[in-house]
Structures are given as structure tokens and as C-alpha cells.
Amino acid sequence: MIAALNPIALRLGPLEIHWYGVIIATGVVLAVVLAMREAERRLVSTDDLFDMILWALPFALIGARTYYVLFEWPYYAAHPGEIIAIWHGGMAIYGSLIAAAVVVLIFCRKRQLPVWLVLDIAAPTVLLGQGIGRWGNFMNQEAFGAKTTLSFLQGLHLPDFIIQQMYISGAYRQPTFLYESLWDLLGVILLLSLRHRKHWFKQGEVFLGYVTWYAFGRFFIEGMRTDSLMLFGGLRVSQLLSAVLFVGALILWFGRRYYQPLLADYLSGNQLTSAARAQKDNAH
Secondary structure (H helix, E strand, O other): OOOOOOOEEEEEOOEEEEHHHHHHHHHHHHHHHHHHHHHHHOOOOHHHHHHHHHHHHHHHHHHHHHHHHHHOHHHHHHOHHHOOOHHHOOOOHHHHHHHHHHHHHHHHHHHOOOHHHHHHHHHHHHHHHHHHHHHHHHHOOOOOEOEEOHHHHHHOOOOHHHHHHOEEOOEEEOOHHHHHHHHHHHHHHHHHHHOOOOOOOEOOHHHHHHHHHHHHHHHHHHOOEOOOOEOHHHOEHHHHHHHHHHHHHHHHHHHHHHHOOOOOEHHHOOHHHHHHHHHHHHHO
């Protein structure tokens, strides 16, 4: 008999700490550290950025769970006690991104921060968190694909622990969690290696690059999953949203380039801070 990995990392009396939460928390911490370092380079106050993260994180968690629950409402209506049981899984990435984006927009407006630049700083680190977070789904045996064979999984040269964990409900499954994680991590490498090239990105375009990259990959990977959130007529929620985001981001990208040719470069950083520093230097 094939034994699945234990989803519980640690028990402290009645308290259970799940791998799902540990892995997601790890992704968040790494994302925050990288974002703070980049903020310093782009002349964005790390104090402001940290305050924004403290606001965005809880709303991102609420948004992720609310999104999932809404599209699985028949089940949660019958099991209301499960609504808050996030340690069992059931967190929708798109829900967290939508909620966090709203918080960022409001926060930047209040603190007079350049919203496009802040989104640029955050984008690759968010994608890193997403790539790491998929391993939480792995531990909970979620985000899997159609039935496959042991020989197919072995042909992918996967470690035995992944193959064993992909034995779900009496059959081996496509490791779509892994496909998305690898796609996300490849996107992180590309964005981090390209965003510091001179004159490659205008402010806002690192973020739009993240949206197009993630949405493109998610559209196809979602089509392989068998545990997707569904709309009427068998339409997959995440596929529809991915298509909308991909097309919308491309239109916005090229539209901004055409109608706003004088957009600041990403590497120029926070223009207000740069101007203040220059004025101070001139005064001396």
C-alpha cells in the first residue's frame, strides 16, 4: 500500500501545525525579504512597504479563502464549520491576488507612493511565493491532474516521494502542482534577471510581465486539473480569468507604450524621492 506524506508537520498537544501553512509562510517570508531589498534600490521607503505588507497579507488570506468558498458554496453551505478550516487547503491564488491588489492601490494612494513601481517591486516576489506555495498543495494532495500511470511519472524522472504523493483516490495523477510551481519559478528567474537591464522596462511593465507570464501558464495547466473551481457549463473559473488577465495585460502594456511614450524607466525608481534627493544635494 502506498502511504501519503503526513500533512501535519508538528503536534503540540491539541495544536496541529500543518505543512500547508508552513510552506505558504516560508514563501511569504522569502517574498517579503526580496521585496524589501529591491525597494531600497528603487528608492521606495521600506517602512512604507512593510506597512503595506502588514495590511495586504491578512486581506490576501481572506480573499483567497472567500474566493474558494464562493465557488464551492454548496459544500460549505452544508458544512459551515469548514469555512475557516484553511489548514485543510482550499485557498485560491486569484482571490488572494485580487484582494492584495485592492489593498496596494488604496495604500499607495494614501501614502502617495508610485503604484506601478510598487507593483513592479512586488511582482517577482509574489510569483516566487506562488511557486513555493504550490508545494503546500502537494502536501495536501491538491491541485492534481487527470489519472496517469506509474510508468509515465517515472518517465518524468521524479523523486519517489513525489510519485507516491501523486497516488490519489486509488490512481496515479498528473502532478499539475509541480508544473505550475516550475512555471512560476522560471518566471521568477526571467523577471529577476531582466528587470535590471537598462531601458527594458517602463514602470508598470515588470508587473504586467508577471501577469502575462502567470496567466498564460495557468490557463493551460488549469485545463489539465481535475479539481478546478467551475462555473456554469463546465467552464473553469481560473481559465476564464487567466484569459481575461493575459489579454488585458497585453493591451495595457502596448497601450501605455503607445499613448504614454515618456513613462519613467523601472530603474529610475521613485521619482519623488529622486527629485527630493537632487534638491537636497543642490542645496548643499
